[in-house]
Amino acid sequence: MTLPVIIHTPALTSGAIDTSTIPGWGVDADPLNDPTYPIRDRARDPGLTSDWERPTIQHPDVEILQSIEHIRQPAVVGTSVPPSGLSGMMRRTAFRWSESNWTHWLLLMGADRVNVIEGIVDDLAHARIPNIPAEMGIRSELAHNKRGFAKKLAVGGLIGVVAVGLLKRRRQQ
Amino acid sequence: MLAMNYRGPYRIRLSEKPMPEILHPRDAIVRVTRSCICGSDLHLYHGMVPDTRVGTTFGHEFCGVVEQLGPEVENLKVGDHVLVPFNIACGQCHFCLQGLFGNCHEVNPEATALGGIFGYSHTAGGYDGGQAEYVRVPYADVGPVVIPDWMDLDDAVMLTDVVPTGYQAAEMGGIQKGDTVVVFGAGPVGLMAARCAWLFGAGRVIVIDMYDYRLEFARTYCPAEVYNFKEIDDVVVFLKKATDGLGADVAIDAVGGDASGNALHTLFGTKLKLEAGSAIALHWAINSVKKGGIVSIVGVYGPTGNMIPIGNVVNKGITIRANQASVKRLLPRLIEHVRMGHIDPKAMITHRVPLDHIADAYHMFAAKLDGCIKPVLVPNGG
Structure with missing residues (x-):
């Protein structure tokens, strides 16, 4: 049986086990038996420390949301589309939880859906009616999938007719 | 701009x-x-x-x-x-x-x-x-x-x-000379993974997908044995039979979260988004690789979780290798x-x-x- 190989001993803290006290610790260590990928350059592994020579720090002028698993903001960050509106509030809330927590991701997914509506409202506010068929690539559908398009239209039309019929029936009742 | x-x-x-x-x-x-x-x-x-x-x-x-x-x-x-x-x-x-x-x-x-x-x-x-x-x-x-x-x-x-990701998929497979490699997905990354499997000495390369035109391309480009899973009752049984009942030495997931082929995964992964994408290709990779084999993942999944047969990973002693290229x-x-x-x-x-x-x-x-x-x-x- 191959045991896990520990090359670097973590800094000892209160309660940590001093591996030098363990009989036989590391005697079977085989650096060539390395399942990591890409094969790590262990010669350049400084151990578990965040004390590397950091790049120049970027100072963004927009709001950056940050994972609570980070101990500091990375040196360089993306600045596109800062959080805003209701979706932005939801995203800020999401970052109260770690990446390991489903609440974090579900809130972000929810914010994405709210953001779509915000996008349409923003378009309308700027007197722009989004051309949704064009945005969905209608030209390639018509050029390469006429039969599929006709089928989708027929199915959509049928669902529409049934829905209208049901609504009328309910009103009459 | x-x-x-x-x-x-x-x-x-x-x-x-x-x-x-x-x-x-x-x-x-x-x-x-x-x-x-x-x-x-x-x-x-x-x-x-x-x-x-x-x-x-x-x-x-x-x-x-x-x-x-x-x-x-x-x-x-x-x-x-x-x-x-x-x-x-x-x-x-x-x-x-x-x-x-x-x-x-x-x-x-x-x-x-x-x-x-x-x-x-x-x-x-x-x-x-x-x-x-x-x-x-x-x-x-x-x-x-x-x-x-x-x-x-x-x-x-x-x-x-495309090229580095496909190459790394093959490299992570730890392919040895003569190995049988199955690649799930005949998209560009899968095609490149299959092509590169030969560079590492594979003895046999199999590509699985659902689009005939892509499989036809894979047949000559990689080149590889190609199979359309829509024409197969059970992909895992098929691959086991194709490998003397043992399974492939190496299985590569080059599909990720948009995979088709299983209604449950499609519902939870791509429709309801309760999974981090449909993980059926990974599911097949785990179940069709041999005991002690290697599963290499370059398919992209979301950050939450997926339904995969992790018990089989343990029981079969599979090594999973994965990373962004x-x-x-x-x-x-x-x-x-x-x-x-x-x-x-x-x-x-x-x-x-x-x-x-x-x-x-x-x-x-x-x-x-x-x-x-x-x-x-x-x-x-x-």
């Missing part, structure tokens, strides 16, 4: 956006000459990746001409034509120092599990991508590589992601493979589309129309 503009699932358009600016001394501004739509862009396009904000520009496969440089970039000059790895890396953090350029820790504030990727949501750092006329390239002194004079631009753009590390070897004619990346390009028609290109690629395998976006008039 003109740039792709995400408006919501299945909806994109080309819009005027402000020119990117130098925001850090190691930034460059690159004028894009080629960009691709990647299979993993479709996960964004389908609304599967959390924190994909309306207004974002996608595109992590691109090359272009350096227009501006920050004061700390000394290894490039204005006018250089560069190919830009899809992952952004600082070159000096704990992970970059060890060659893990796909796992940089100085580039993504929103997540620690993922490095920084151009145009791949805020979960990957919040950087705009290269499906635009211009793009900001952070840490330009680390990632970008000047395209050799002899190299075709279409080959160069394929070296930013470490493009920078692999590029010298891959450029040499292209030069020697061992691989022909541009042969996978089926469509060249003007940036103006980007919405149609996405739909065509996503819906697998017109025999599309790999669409490349060229600047308007380019």
